[in-house]
Amino acid sequence: NAGVTQTPKFQVLKTGQSMTLQCAQDMNHNSMYWYRQDPGMGLRLIYYSASEGTTDKGEVPNGYNVSRLNKREFSLRLESAAPSQTSVYFCASSPMSGIYNEQFFGPGTRLTVL
Amino acid sequence: AQSVTQPDIHITVSEGASLELRCNYSYGATPYLFWYVQSPGQGLQLLLKYFSGDTLVQGIKGFEAEFKRSQSSFNLRKPSVHWSDAAEYFCAVASMNRDDKIIFGKGTRLHILP
Numbered sequence: 292n293a294g295v296t297q298t299p300k301f302q303v304l305k306t307g308q309s310m311t312l313q314c315a316q317d318m319n320h321n322s323m324y325w326y327r328q329d330p331g332m333g334l335r336l337i338y339y340s341a342s343e344g345t346t347d348k349g350e351v352p353n354g355y356n357v358s359r360l361n362k363r364e365f366s367l368r369l370e371s372a373a374p375s376q377t378s379v380y381f382c383a384s385s386p387m388s389g390i391y392n393e394q395f396f397g398p399g400t401r402l403t404v405l
Numbered sequence: 406a407q408s409v410t411q412p413d414i415h416i417t418v419s420e421g422a423s424l425e426l427r428c429n430y431s432y433g434a435t436p437y438l439f440w441y442v443q444s445p446g447q448g449l450q451l452l453l454k455y456f457s458g459d460t461l462v463q464g465i466k467g468f469e470a471e472f473k474r475s476q477s478s479f480n481l482r483k484p485s486v487h488w489s490d491a492a493e494y495f496c497a498v499a500s501m502n503r504d505d506k507i508i509f510g511k512g513t514r515l516h517i518l519p
Contacts (some may be wrong), residue, residue, distance in 0.1 A: 295448070331414070333495060333509040334449070349506065381448055394507070396448030 293317055295397035297382050302370045303403045311369040312400050314382030320395070322388040323365035325357060327378040328399070334381065339387035340365055368373075372404045407432040409498045411510040419518045421486050426481040426513050428470075428496030438479040439497040439507065440470055449495065455479065466490070491517045 298313045316323065321342045326334040326349075336349030338357040346357050354376060356368045365384075369376060380400045385392040408431045418424055430436050437456050441449040453464025460472040470481045479496060496510040 302421040332512055335509075336506055339506070383448070393451045393454075394449075396449050396450070398446070 295382055295384055295395055295399040297400050299400060300381065301401050303405065305405050308372050308375060309370050312380055314397060315364045315365065317363065318384060318395065320384035320386050321369040322385045324383040324394065326381045327368045328381060328382065329378050337367065367384045374404045376402065378402060407436065407498050407508055407511040409496050409508055411496055411513050413513045415514050415516065417516040417518060418486055421485050424483045424486045426494050428479045428510060429477050430479060430498045431477065432498060432500060437499045438472060440464065441479050441495045441497060442494065443493045486517055488517050488519065491515055507510055
């Protein structure tokens with residue numbers, strides 16, 4: 292089991308460029324999440340998908356879009372990157388939505404926007 | 406709105422010494438509380454969680470935490486730290502409302518002296 296995988300591990304963009312962060316899980320989990328982690332800020336939820344076919348905004352959704360491609364994959368897209376989006380991005384999954392279920396995290400993508 | 410505070414940004418302890426990481430929460434009803442650990446370059450891993458029942462909960466890697474409602478605290482403890490415990494620790498709180506999301510604290514980075 293690979294668990295939660297994220298690609299790429301590192302990325303440098305110029306302001307205005309677009310890119311998609313990929314996330315996949317092989318645990319047959321229903322729910323998936325995207326967080327960003329900034330120094331001194333902890334983790335903040337960007338978007339989540341409680342189940343295949345549904346997505347909802349989290350705490351900081353502006354400037355991002357998501358796609359729940361299938362049960363395994365949940366991608367995060369930056370349409371026009373801004374320096375404020377420089378961060379470490381984590382994808383997570385859990386068996387079901389709801390706080391009773393442990394979230395399993397990927398290793399993260401470190402994104403720098405110049 | 407619920408929130409969680411970790412008063413200590415950095416903590417340094419000697420290997421073999423005891424450890425206590427502080428966490429305070431703000432929430433009207435009974436909160437659901439978590440501690441996660443993030444090793445360098447890795448995603449987050451759940452150490453332990455409290456939903457109800459015994460206020461002293463045991464977790465993985467020899468950690469425990471105690472829920473004290475009167476103090477709105479959920480401090481993490483370990484009797485004797487190992488060099489491998491050097492990491493960042495996040496306390497989190499969640500509620501059983503329609504949002505069903507977890508709010509993370511800003512983290513405490515633990516340094517271990519040999």
